[in-house]
Amino acid sequence: MIVPPAVDTAIVLTLAAVTTLATIATVGLGFLSRPGRPTLLWSIGFAVAMTGTFAVAAGHLNGDEILRRAGLGILMGAPALLWSGFRAHWGLRPCAWFGPIVTAASVILLTLPPLQPYFPELYRCVFFLAALFAGLFVVDWARVGSRTRDPLTAPLAAASIAFVAVGIGVAASWISDAPGMRDLELARVTSSIGMLVYVSCATAAVVAISTRHARAARRDAAVGDWDAFRELAGVHSREAIRRGEPLSAIYLQLDDLDDIRRAEGPGLVLRLTRLFVDEVREVFPTSALIDSPSPGSAVALVSLGDSAVRSRLRTLLERISTLDTGGRLPIHPSASAGWAPSSIVGYEVDALLYMAREAAVVASQDGGDRWERVGVTVTDRILSRSAQP
Structure with missing residues (x-):
């Protein structure tokens, strides 16, 4: 031819x-x-x-x-x-x-x-x-x-x-x-x-x-470490106050991460945590400030109403439960989330981040694969845990 x-x-x-x-x-x-x-x-x-x-x-x-x-x-x-x-x-x-x-x-x-x-x-x-x-x-x-x-x-x-x-x-x-x-x-x-x-x-x-x-x-170019994240979070907080917008801190952590590390090794943990943070970034809007303070955890600072936050948290937890682990885990991965809104905690960044993290701990203690919003019940549990010797 x-x-x-x-x-x-x-x-x-x-x-x-x-x-x-x-x-x-x-x-x-x-x-x-x-x-x-x-x-x-x-x-x-x-x-x-x-x-x-x-x-x-x-x-x-x-x-x-x-x-x-x-x-x-x-x-x-x-x-x-x-x-x-x-x-x-x-x-x-x-x-x-x-x-x-x-x-x-x-x-x-x-x-x-x-x-x-x-x-x-x-x-x-x-x-x-x-x-x-x-x-x-x-x-x-x-x-x-x-x-x-x-x-x-x-x-x-x-x-x-x-x-x-x-x-x-x-x-x-x-x-x-x-x-x-x-x-x-x-x-x-x-x-x-x-x-x-x-x-x-x-x-x-x-x-x-x-x-x-x-x-x-x-979106995360200025976030190189936790101190930089907190500085940017302060800027977001002041902007939210000036505009009269709500502000929420969301703290998420993978459940049973230490058990997964002992059972399957650090390689799977590294892959799982990368996929986990990618899902957080996909679910929250591009205006959100997102960082990972430690392996298996993520923090998002968002200016969204309560209904939008609830919807995204439900979606995120569902997506995390379907993360692909190559069939190496006998159970589906899950995460616990804490939600601290400015309507309850105020706009002070450290307070928002602390209460969101503590609410995530409460969610984890209740079995994980769930989210907890800071309120009277969560605050009482945090205070009672802090009062224990």
Whole structure:
């Protein structure tokens, strides 16, 4: 099969444009806003894909076959790096070394002079290897559960399945006796389209996640420690007084965290506490001031009416009970919440935070998985507990 050069060029240039935009968006919205292993691996993955695509385009336009093949080899490492980034994002072991290994091995196999006569077979092999990491993404995506994964990763999962099918088809085409199936040019164009669709869906998923994290980073940018949080809380309190708005402090803590740590180890606790704080940030409005004073706890200072606070607390406790722990906990996670409104405690920040924390303790003592609003009953229990020797 002869593919028109214009079609081949259009596919390569489209892929170059997509990977360039993906790299800029991931670095700008993800890594620079919230540096971490997931955003670092995603940024590197898209940068590798961009570098490989531009090398392919340059080799294609200049007639440099070795450069084009080197670019193809570089491009094959991108799915492994993107897969590692998602594993890190989900709290799994990232296995980040696979990306560099696949990239280096692919470049060597496709450009080493003694191996040039076997390029059609080697190309099919390295493309199939790249597609395997898309398959591994689907496996991990299914494992982590709907509460952990972002909904916009669903199209990427579908594209990954299609990418694996293309990889199998490209690899199987070499052993097929059907006319035209062993045509390398057809296999290369098919694999390029498959890679384009996969990278496009990966871009949408990563940008969506990075944008959400960037919003959280901007919201909490000034909160670097507990003292800074209290200073900002004072500013919020004075603003609420000036505007005549209600102000509430919400203190939340995961139940039985020490028991979970002893039974399952610190790794699961770290993942659970990260998911817990993410849920707090998702439920409360962007105007809320949120911090985590200690592992497994979170504080939110919000200017909302009583009915809105009640609704959000109910929603939050329900969402916490469905956090995905990978099936390692025999029970559902839960949290206890304390709610201190300014209508009862006043606008003094330390008093709000103290009463909210004490109300959370009362909720925990009553069995957990509930919230308590500061009132006469809660205040009496706090005072009676304080009076005990």
